Amino acid sequence: MVSNAFSLLYLCFRVYELNSCFSLDPCTLEPNQKKMNQPQLWKDTGAVSLSFDDGSASQLEIAVPTLNQFGLYATFYINPRTETDLAPWREVGLSGHEIGNHTVSHICSRNFGWSNQKSLETTSLAEIEDDILLAEQHLRNLLPEQTERTFCYPCYQNHVGEGLYRQSYVPIVAKHFPAARGTDVPLRRSRGVDSRCE
Numbered sequence: 001m002v003s004n005a006f007s008l009l010y011l012c013f014r015v016y017e018l019n020s021c022f023s024l025d026p027c028t029l030e031p032n033q034k035k036m037n038q039p040q041l042w043k044d045t046g047a048v049s050l051s052f053d054d055g056s057a058s059q060l061e062i063a064v065p066t067l068n069q070f071g072l073y074a075t076f077y078i079n080p081r082t083e084t085d086l087a088p089w090r091e092v093g094l095s096g097h098e099i100g101n102h103t104v105s106h107i108c109s110r111n112f113g114w115s116n117q118k119s120l121e122t123t124s125l126a127e128i129e130d131d132i133l134l135a136e137q138h139l140r141n142l143l144p145e146q147t148e149r150t151f152c153y154p155c156y157q158n159h160v161g162e163g164l165y166r167q168s169y170v171p172i173v174a175k176h177f178p179a180a181r182g183t184d185v186p187l188r189r190s191r192g193v194d195s196r197c198e
């Protein structure tokens with residue numbers, strides 16, 4: 001079990017290294033915040049946060065018990081769909097882990113090739129905000145004890161529309177959440193596109 005735990009932690013750290021998750025996403029910060037926040041966040045002690053996306057069964061079966069065994073806490077960004085059995089996540093939240101908002105529909109760029117799903121390119125700011133707030137409503141019903149939560153951008157992408165009509169939805173997230181997590185490293189790696197901080 002110990003070796004499993006270390007494997008899990010090693011995997012987590014690798015994921016964080018890849019996804020630049022040791023801090024608030026620099027792409028969501030204004031230029032002056034980039035100068036101010038990173039030194040302040042890392043000053044003296046530094047910080048590491050653990051997060052898991054999408055609420056997979058393996059997180060309930062392996063990650064949560066392992067974290068609990070070693071007294072570690074993480075954020076689980078789930079997509080609270082009505083047809084999903086969310087009850088186990090209530091227990092996870094009550095045990096001290098953060099249950100984060102990852103939207104209901106998990107809309108990503110069509111560049112990922114999931115052609116049968118709605119894409120960010122055809123989504124409006126109003127639609128993405130509705131999806132975020134619907135998830136928030138479900139999470140509040142699930143776990144009213146948790147009064148505040150963070151947000152994770154699905155596929156680590158923070159825009160809607162395309163071309164002349166491409167818009168950041170960072171301001172919408174900033175309106176509803178104290179912090180958000182995201183990076184576009186997976187997309188850049190898979191497509192050879194350098195879209196960082198667009």
Ligand SMILES: [Zn+2]
Nearest residue numbers: 053054154155
């Ligand atoms: Zn996700």
